[in-house]
Amino acid sequence: MANNIDSIEPVDRPLTTSTGRVLRSEEMVLNMGPQHPSTHGVLRLELIVDGEIIVDVIPHVGYLHRCFEKHCEAMTNYQQVIPYCDRMDYVASMNMDLAYVLAIEKLLGIQVPERVEYIRVIMAELQRIASHLIALGTYGLDVGAFTPFLFMFRDREKILDLFEMTCGARLLYNYIWIGGVSHDLPPEFIPQAKEFCKYFRPNIKEFNDLLTFNEIFIKRTANVGILPADVAIAHACSGPMLRGSGVKWDLRRNDPYSIYDRFEWEIPVGTGEYGTVGDCWDRYMVRMREMEQSLRIIEQALDRIPAGDVMSAIPKRIRPAAGDVYVRSESPRGEIGFYIVSDGSGSPYRVKARSPSYVNLSVVPEICRGSMIADVVAIVGSVDIVLGEIDR
């Protein structure tokens, strides 16, 4: 690490007072969370600190465990799982629904209409922007900048307005259904979404001016929490966490699902502009750049969306043949995968979710050691965890 901490040499001889008494210096256990302003929910980090310097971090999870997987087995049909998926990653509900629905559709072998595919892509990308806005805004909060947070929430509200206009809900949508979507787009949606794209682009520049290129922000995030690409891969990190380390891996491009192969866009990766590849600033910047790419996808999709019925492919009865399926897609936090086993009955026999935040969190102790308490906050913020999805 390039900061000054390494230059502090550990004291190898005991400190003594003038009377010859030996002063003990020992490590302290500091409990960060589950109630703490910057653990983004109910994460508990057990910090072992030597003064301000972190010796070890032990994350404890499970405070928000709601038995998602077990609940799914008790459902009377496959559709009932969707609202539970909403509540997994509650700031990116659309992407969670999409991931689950894609798995069931693969199990059933359903081909959904073109219009539905386009609507799903638009919704998923709008949700990605909304989710990144929260991630970046709260990251600003973590390093002490309050104002960008509210600017980002202001813009997120506009996305939520679009969702509300379509399906009536602002946070947990239950919008993407097996074989279709719950409501067709209202006629005013497309002009308003286009207007949003036009409105939002200059705001990204504003965020950059206010926070991204702020000298103090760069000092706080560059060269902090460096995650080398090999460590990221070894820990199965995905999403912006992996791309921040310079690995060009995005399931929308590398394992295309839905109709993502039809759009032109790029995969932003960490470049180490202000520090080392894979530092907190890189992960932050990957999210910032992804919002621009999502806007590009949305604009292309809005221009090309065909007319049609969004309900035509919704099956009356869902009873897949016995078998199992694993389908993965790119959520704002990384690879969300659903492994679903069907025993031929009307409800899932087993649902297993591979949640990106949970996997990404596993690398936190690796990259925290040797940094300072303030850096732990910066690192955990840059991982962008959502506890609803970690604990399920």
Added chain:
Amino acid sequence: MQDLLTGILGNDILVYTIMATVPLLWIVPYALFAVWLERKVSAHMQDRLGPMRVGWHGWAQTIADILKLMQKEDIVPSAADKKLHFLAPFVVFVGSYAAFAAIPFSSAYVGSGINIGLFYVIAVSALVVVGILMAGWSSNNKWSLFGAMRSAAQIISYEIPTALALLTVVMLTGTLDLQEINRLQAGPFWNWFVFAKFPFIFVAFVIYFVASLAETNRTPFDIPEAESELVAGYHTEYSGMKFAIFFLAEYGNMFAVSAIGASVFLGGWNSPLGDLLNGPVWGAFWFISKAMFFVFVQMWLRWTLPRLRVDQLMHISWKVLTPWAFVCIIGVGILTML
């Protein structure tokens, strides 16, 4: 003003009591106003309105909050050191309030016209550290302790560039009496010390302002109470009126450092227009306006900048501000000798 009062009342003790109460009569309405202002400034910077319900544009919101805080249960952690926990907020407040004694509000009023006013202010405001350490230690909470340790390190480190920056003006004037320093800046604004011996005192002024942000624990140096790291720092375990007193002390400190900056570098109670609009009453107006401007700048910075890390903070104090303050002192010395 002291002579006038003695003439009317003829009783020294009564006069001293009145003279000592004036800053308190100022600090309380000022704090109410400043808290309201902070909310409105932050709100308008963040594209929202802030308090709007209690009175016109929410002017009475802080009064309502104080009333709420007074009614709150005073919670003391069971493992706390009760005496220190009780005393800490008052020590902090005394440190910040005592500094007001030597602040020259107008050519006619200064709480105590001692001839080492500047020295006194620097010394007495360091008392705040003791209170903060007491608060952090007595709470028996690791977060509070971290906040207190950081705060002690920070305030003591930043006293040095602050004092050195103020020394440049003292070198020029040869006095530590704040009223005298103000008198020497009489005339239009180009007589203010911030423009004297250009650019050295100007740089010293910037150093003073940056260091004063750290002394008042304001962003980007709000590390002792960094809410995203240390929950609330040294006052994590305080609630109700004791918390309000910490708050009052913080706002009092903000004004005190701004007032010192205004009177040492920016002419204090002198009108920027020379003899126009000058005099004891206008003097108070100009002085408070200048100080309030810096209070506003402190708020502006708070809602714009992120927070530094503790090692970066020390780096700025010892490796940037202190050497440059010395450069300013040498520069002023050379220019004075020429």
